[in-house]
Amino acid sequence: MKKLAGELLAELIAVAIIISLGDSVAAMYFLYDPSPYAQAYWGVCIAWGMAVTLAIYVTGTVSGTHANPAVTLALCIHRDFPWKKFFPYVAAQVAGGFVGAAVVYQLYSPVIDHYNTLHNAVRNMESGGTTASIFFTHPGLAITPWHAFGDEIILTAILLLGIFAITDQFNTVAPQANGGALAIGLLVAVIGAAGGYLEGWAINPARDLGPRLFAFAAGWGEQAFPSPGNFWWVPIAGPLIGGVLGATIYQVCMRPFMKRS
Numbered sequence: 001m002k003k004l005a006g007e008l009l010a011e012l013i014a015v016a017i018i019i020s021l022g023d024s025v026a027a028m029y030f031l032y033d034p035s036p037y038a039q040a041y042w043g044v045c046i047a048w049g050m051a052v053t054l055a056i057y058v059t060g061t062v063s064g065t066h067a068n069p070a071v072t073l074a075l076c077i078h079r080d081f082p083w084k085k086f087f088p089y090v091a092a093q094v095a096g097g098f099v100g101a102a103v104v105y106q107l108y109s110p111v112i113d114h115y116n117t118l119h120n121a122v123r124n125m126e127s128g129g130t131t132a133s134i135f136f137t138h139p140g141l142a143i144t145p146w147h148a149f150g151d152e153i154i155l156t157a158i159l160l161l162g163i164f165a166i167t168d169q170f171n172t173v174a175p176q177a178n179g180g181a182l183a184i185g186l187l188v189a190v191i192g193a194a195g196g197y198l199e200g201w202a203i204n205p206a207r208d209l210g211p212r213l214f215a216f217a218a219g220w221g222e223q224a225f226p227s228p229g230n231f232w233w234v235p236i237a238g239p240l241i242g243g244v245l246g247a248t249i250y251q252v253c254m255r256p257f258m259k260r261s
Contacts, residue, residue, distance in 0.1 A: 004088065010063035011089055012096040014055040015206050018067060019100025021051035023211060027108045027134045031115045042193060049189030056181035068204040069093055070243030074160050077244060078251050090206070097210015101135050104211075105218060108134070124221035132223035135211040137200025137235050145229045148199040152238025155195050156203045157246030162187040164250040170258040202235035209236055 025047040029037045037044050056065040066072045069090040075081035105112075112131050116122060121130060132138075139148050166174045166183045175183045192201045202208040212232065216224035226232050 004085065007063040007085070008088055008092040010059035011066060011092040012099065014059040014063070014065050014067040015093045015096025015210065016100040016103065017055040017058060018048075018051045019097050019207065019211055020103040021054070022048045022207075023101060023104040023135055024107060027104060027111065030131065030134055031108065031111045041196070042189075045189040045192035045196065048192055049185035049187070051185075052188045053181045053185030056184065057178070060181065063089075067093060067096075067206070068239075068243075069206055070156050070160065070204060070239040071163065073240055074164070074243045074247035078164070078247050093206035094210045094213070097206045097208075098214045099210075101211035101214035104134065105214070123219045124223055130220070130223055132215055132220045133200075135215040135220075136208045136224065136227075137202045138227065138231060139199045139229065140197045143199050145231045145234050148231070149234045149238045151195060151198045152202060152234060153242035153245065155191050155198075155201060156239040156242030157249065159187065159191060159203050160243045160246030161250050162246075164247050165254065168250075168255065168258070170255070170260055172259075199234070203239050203242075205236040205239050207235075 025037070025044050029035050029044055052067070055067055059065045059067075066075065066089060072081065072086055072089045072093075076083050076086050112134070115131060123130065123132070139145060143151070163184060165171055166180050166187070168174060174180070188203075191203060195201055200208075212224045212227075224232070
């Protein structure tokens with residue numbers, strides 16, 4: 001029981017690290033004019049990716065740093081992670097997202113209020129483009145919720161395909177040990193660079209749901225749930241399906257052909 005408690009605490013801390021840093025980058029991107037990232041979007045991607053790398057370095061030895069329900073589900077299906085730990089891990093991950101969003105709010109609440117005053121806006125305004133986008137994802141230009149659902153399946157499949165390759169003990173060309181943390185961070189950054197503008201590149205149900213729950217409690221109301229276009233379910237269901245798909249592609253198409261020692 002003590003070991004599980006440590007693992008759950010590590011998962012909470014891992015997601016809190018990712019959201020604390022990643023959503024802070026989103027705040028700087030959205031709230032400031034001129035934005036420090038407006039002409040340097042790759043900086044946003046790298047920051048999110050390095051947040052993931054840091055989370056792995058901090059918590060990997062304790063829990064393996066799933067930090068993502070899609071990763072936990074794929075590991076349960078394909079790599080013998082105990083199913084009895086699935087829901088506790090997911091709960092810890094979502095809680096970490098909530099805590100991380102609270103940290104961002106503590107840092108940026110005066111700037112959020114200043115932005116709203118400057119733009120005559122309120123948190124729970126019906127139109128899009130509110131400060132809610134700091135905390136959770138939403139469809140980008142010309143993207144419908146159903147299209148976003150497909151996008152999230154594809155992007156998360158790529159994520160899990162990469163993670164399974166990077167962490168496979170039989171994949172001798174993959175980075176080993178601590179190098180894997182950097183490789184996974186860069187993988188997240190590349191996915192963001194390739195598809196981040198579609199709908200915010202959630203690729204992680206906890207990354208979206210935890211901050212969304214915090215934003216709902218902090219006054220963003222219907223912007224968070226059910227969100228414009230009833231979007232809230234997309235960053236949950238899409239990554240879970242995509243994660244299993246990507247992991248299955250790797251397990252079926254690559255792993256059987258690797259030399260075992």
